[in-house]
Amino acid sequence: GQQLNQSPQSMFIQEGEDVSMNCTSSSIFNTWLWYKQDPGEGPVLLIALYKAGELTSNGRLTAQFGITRKDSFLNISASIPSDVGIYFCAGLPAPQTSGSRLTFGEGTQLTVNP
Amino acid sequence: EPEVTQTPSHQVTQMGQEVILRCVPISNHLYFYWYRQILGQKVEFLVSFYNNEISEKSEIFDDQFSVERPDGSNFTLKIRSTKLEDSAMYFCASKKGYVQETQYFGPGTRLLVL
Numbered sequence: 117g118q119q120l121n122q123s124p125q126s127m128f129i130q131e132g133e134d135v136s137m138n139c140t141s142s143s144i145f146n147t148w149l150w151y152k153q154d155p156g157e158g159p160v161l162l163i164a165l166y167k168a169g170e171l172t173s174n175g176r177l178t179a180q181f182g183i184t185r186k187d188s189f190l191n192i193s194a195s196i197p198s199d200v201g202i203y204f205c206a207g208l209p210a211p212q213t214s215g216s217r218l219t220f221g222e223g224t225q226l227t228v229n230p
Numbered sequence: 231e232p233e234v235t236q237t238p239s240h241q242v243t244q245m246g247q248e249v250i251l252r253c254v255p256i257s258n259h260l261y262f263y264w265y266r267q268i269l270g271q272k273v274e275f276l277v278s279f280y281n282n283e284i285s286e287k288s289e290i291f292d293d294q295f296s297v298e299r300p301d302g303s304n305f306t307l308k309i310r311s312t313k314l315e316d317s318a319m320y321f322c323a324s325k326k327g328y329v330q331e332t333q334y335f336g337p338g339t340r341l342l343v344l
Binding site for chain 1: 234236261263265271272273274275278285286288321325331332333334335336337338340
């Protein structure tokens, strides 16, 4: 099946620092989604990307849909303690399946030290 | 803002017992999904459902699993005879239409099989 390689696996940063994480695949994706998951809760959508090259911001978060359609990155600027959590990329592979199943990355565990 | 809701939040069951996990998708959404997340791992697709039938299912979704939309609001996942390895967080998700690819996740049901 489709595989998404997400890196880094974990990050330990100081409050105020910028963060960057990315997902890559050997196959093409039609849609990239970035989710954040807090312990014991469901993934919460942060940013959705639908076109190759698309760059979208949501507050301090910026994500881009790679031009090759095989990668995406998420940047968080000026991190704050509440940014702590696990960040997942998820993609809708091409060709699109009948059920539009999402493939998830392994997640990036972010820790922000005040 | 409309949300996907799930009940129960936690379920403990004995191996071999049947469990039913319940979801109420966002009201005007047409596509419904179940995913699972084993502790510490990534989110995995189980099944998608549209127009009262399964659109796609993964290799995880074997004969022990079934889904149903018994009325206009609920979407259920049944596990007929639970196994120890079914212990996981189960997430329901929904999306509005075929073009809109963003899937919104519920808070999850933590299932523990003893």
